[in-house]
Amino acid sequence: MGREGFSTVRVLVCALLIAVHGAQVKTVEAFELFNTEIADVENLLNAxxxxxxxxxxxxxxxxxLQQQQMSADTFSALGLxxxxxxxxEVSKAIFNAALERYTTDGELNKMASTLLQLATSERHLSNYSIALTYVRRAMSIAQIERNELLKAKLNLELGIIQQEQGEIETALEPLKQALRYFRENNMANEMSVTLLRIGEIYSLLNQATLAHTYYQDAFDSIEETQETRLLGVIKTRIGALSLKTGSVDQAIRAINEGLELLLSTSDVGAIAEAKMLLGRALVENGxxxxxxELLQEAMQFADSSGQAKLVKEGRLALAQAYMKEQSFELALEEARTxxxxxxxxxxxxxxLSFLSLQLSAFVSLGEFKKALDIQSVMQQLREVLLDSENKSAIEGLQAEIELVRQSRTLEKLEESKQLALAQAERENLQTTLFWSISLAALLLTFLVWSRYKQRQQTIILRREVRQQTLNLQEKNQELERAYKTLEEVSLRDPLTGLYNRHYLESQLPGEIRRSQFSAKQSPSTGKTKQDLLCLLIDIDHFKRINDDYGHIAGDKVLSxxxxxxxxxFRQTDLIIRWGGEEFLVVCRHSTREELPEVxxxxxxxxxxxxxxxxxEKPINITCSIGFSLLPPDKEEDFDTAWKRTFAVIDYxxxxxxxxxxxxxxxxxxxxKTPREYPTPLDTKFNFPGSSIATSFNNVASIKWPETLEK
Known part of the structure; x- marks a missing residue:
């Protein structure tokens, strides 16, 4: 190679080094930028x-997500x-992004930990069924990985979910399992949280002495660690127990001590709960x-953070305060809300809790007919609640049985594999020993026989491996079918067999992006079958059917x-039961001109x-329909496009x-061009103009909501 060749190589090497260095610099810059942005988020939360x-x-x-440069661990830290x-709500989106990254990387333990965090967020939002699904998925991974610490944390979360669902006695078992592990491993904070939750269960069971014992044990286990937040929470729970047993002064003193500890932390949720308890105690004390004022402040925070449980507790306390003051109308207003x-x-x-308050208020006001109506509704709700609890218990038992079955199947596969290997090793050892003894006498025969024997072993091993592979594939197919069955159940309405809102939420974003992309690719051709059509269909006078013929007849009509x-509609169209007697249909691969015909x-x-x-005779019904192109105008953002479309079709x-x-x-x-005389629909949604179709005489004959109000 001459001088020119060496020069060319040097130039290429230098260019490669520069490119690699540039990529590293960009990665470092992106990492520093994300850290800065996360610090900004933390500052906003502190403010x-x-x-x-x-x-x-x-x-x-x-x-x-667009740059693909933030690590899954960074996502997880931001979610926490x-x-x-x-x-x-926002933490859910962040944890879902982390879960997707961990799944792609195959990090099972981190996947399970992220599922646990998702379950915690859903629990705080009172989405208990979703939270239980996340816990069970994580528990399956923890059992496969034999991660005892993660299993203990999941048992703790499971117990908390069951407690908040009202399954009081059921919740004790997973909590005690978690407590046993935390005690054996000297995990003071986790042990204290578990003791606190067990104490709350005994408080709900009206066993005040036992509940106080657990609260005190929880406090003593971390008193020396100076865990201010947890100490504050325990103090407030002790105060809540005193309030329940009628020791109001003692309750106010304990809650104040807990609130003072919590105010030195950044746990705004625990502070809001403490203020809620203190507000109840002050009302009780006169x-x-x-x-x-404290109750309303705590409710305002709970409402902004989506904590329906805390809002409910605050509203109950306010209504009870008004009842105590004999302000029955105000109590009724809170109870109705x-x-x-x-x-x-x-x-x-x-x-049931709020209806009970309404019942007391109506009795106090002397409106006994309304009180009887409320009592009738409460009886119906109690029956529905009993059915719901039985159904939940059966579903929980089925999920536990399925989890145990999967774990045992995996264990049997592992044992079968080990037995096959041990058998092969034993046969190989016996063959080697036998031919070693015969080597001196029959060397030639040994060689021939050895080759024959090895060939036979190879055939046997291949057969066994093939059989084990087939068994494993069969088990995997069974698991996949079970998963698809569970997914199908969660995405369909049990009465009509149609898809529900969850299915629509998972499918609609992709359909809107596909439609908008197709529209951008061929903007000049307006009649290509790339539009999404959205129809909201409501059964007319459905309440009358329930009132005249009963709810069973109403269910038959819905089915x-x-x-x-x-x-x-076509098989490719999405038919959704939206709720009650309302149905929503999204027609794919259609043209907007087909809307009136459909x-x-x-x-x-x-x-x-x-x-x-x-x-004896069937009945006839009619329906009312509102429809629109989805979206009616070219919104890029999915949430905006969908909310705007639904508002239009509902209108x-x-x-x-x-x-x-x-x-x-x-x-x-x-x-695109404004009309001289816009319709009320154009005015409401800020459309320049719109092409409106109706089955009535003409557009002028439509009675718009605003026109009726005027």
Whole structure:
């Protein structure tokens, strides 16, 4: 090689070194930038600027996902930071990103730890069924990995979830298992938390002496460690127990001590709970004004952080305070609001608590007819609650049985594999020993026989390996089928067999992005089948069917109505039971011009179909429809696009009902140029103009909600 060749090589090597160095510098710069952004989020949380901190964290998440340069551990640290500040909704998004990275990297233990954090966030948001799913997934990994510490932490979380669900006695078993491990390994903080939770269970069971013993043990186990936050929480719980037993002065003193400890920490959630307890104690002691002020302050924080349980407790305390002051109208207002919130959250126990307060208020006001109505509703709710508890117990037992079955299957596979290897080694040893003894006498025969024997062993081993491989594949297929079955159950409405909201939330973002991408690729062709059509369908006068024929007849109508929708729409369309008598349909690979035709076909099919409800003659029903292009205008952000679309179709559905029902109103597309006389729909949603279609005489005959109000 000449001088020119060496020069070329040197140039290439230098270029390569420069490129590598540049990549390293960019990685370091990105890492430093993310650390700076996380520090900014922490500063906003410390300043109690929670909305700004949430926005900053979500923006950082989006940037990290696009650049693929933030590590899973960094995601996890940011999620813990937000979770400790009671920003549970945002922490869920961060932990999900970390879980995805850990799954890609195959880090099972970190996957399980992240699932545990997700369960904690969901529990604080009162999403107990989702939290239990995360705990069981993590427990399966912990058992496979034989991670006893993680299993103990998961048992602690499981016990807390079951306690907050009202499964008091069931919660004791996992908590005691966790306590046993923490004691054996001298883990003071975890042991204290577990003792605290067991004490709360005995408090709920009205065993005050036993509950106080556990609280005191929890306090004593960490008193020397100076864990201020945990000491403060224990003090407040001791105060709550004193309040429950009627020792109000002692309760106020203990809660004040706990609150003073907590104020020196950054745990805003625990501070809010302590203020809530102190407010209840002050109201009980006669200092109503200050007590109500603390209750409202704690409720405001709980509402901003999405903690429905804390809001419910505060509202109950306020209503009870008003009852004590004999301000029955104010107590009724709080109880009604609490009942509505509990119904939205599907909290049957919460509904019963607030309805009980309404009952007392109506009796105190002398409105005995309303009190009897409330009592009737409470009886119905108690029956529903009993059915729900039985169903939950069965589902929990099935999940535990499945978990044990999977663990035993894995253990049997491992034992079978070890036995096969041991058998092969034993046969190999016997063969070697036999031919070693015969080597001196029959060397030639030994060589021939040895080769034959080795060949036979190879065949046997291959057969056994093949059989074990087939068994393993069969077990994997069984596990995959079981997982798909569980996933199918969680994504479908049990009454109609249609998909539910969870399925729509998982599918819709991808469909909107696909539609918007296709629109950008071919902007000049407006009639390509790339549009998404969204229809909100409501059964007219469904309440009348329940009132006249009963809820069983109503269920039959809903099931038959779902079958009609399956006939009207294509298999590729998403048919969702939205809630009650409302159904939502998303038509894929369609054109916006098809909207009126699809809506009319649906309306006509429903109107012409007899519905059998078990009487001599079937009944006929009608439906009202609101529809729109999804999204009506080109929104890039999914949340904005979906919320805007749903608001439009809900508004259009309302207009259909006001205009006489058994019809449809909807937006085919929005216009770029403003109209001289915009419709109320254009005004409400700030559209320059829109192409509106209706089954009524014309657009002018539509009765819009705003027009009716005027």
């Amino acid at each position: 109690k600027q929670y909305a700004d901190a949430d926005s900053k964290a979500l923006l950082l998440l989006e940037q990290a 930071l937000l979770q400790n500040a009671s920003r549970f 200092d109503t004004a200050k007590g109500r 609490g009942t509505i919130d509990a119904r939205k959250n599907r909290d049957l126990r919460g509904q 038959a109505f779902a079958n009609v929708l399956k006939e009207v 809506a009319e076909r649906c309306r006509e099919m429903v109107a012409n179909t007899p519905f059998d409800i078990g009487l 259009a559905l309302y207009a259909t009902k006001l205009s006489g029902r058994n019809g449809w109103v909807g937006v085919i597309e929005t216009l």
